[in-house]
Amino acid sequence: MAGIGRPHQGPGGLADTLTEARNAARVAAAREFRPAVEHTDELGVSRLLATWQQSDITRAFAETALAPLRDADHAHLLTALRAFLENGGSSAATARALGLHRNTVAARLRQVRDRPGVDLDDPGHRLALQMACRAVQPPGR
DSSP states (O other): OOEEOOOHHHHHHHHHHHHHHHHHHHHHHHOSSSSSSSEGGGGGGHHHHHHHHHHHHHHHHHHHHHHSSSSSGHHHHHHHHHHHHHHHTTTHHHHHHHHHHHHHHHHHHHHHTTTTOOOOSSSSHHHHHHHHHEEEEEEEE
């Protein structure tokens, strides 16, 4: 994963460039199913999301919300959830991204939905889960 910051003048500018590059790299790392290089000028709203992802509150929520999916026995469910959320809630696109049959994806998403507190039909809940998925590294990464 790599991030590229904008050029800034002076010694303080170097620190700003590095901060932007780190934020862009965090966004690149969160995009498991997309290119692994991000430029800060191309981030748009992702720049704001990167800041949220780094907050202690977001990370604490992520740890709690995703705990049932983060162990080795359920890592495939977390991967399916991440792909589903990153692909706009499309099971077909998720299946393509993961190289799985759509019935396999549907079965995994049913298992995710069976977890307490997971409501993939609520847009606010999906957003919170997507932020949580981006805030924590998936197992094995």
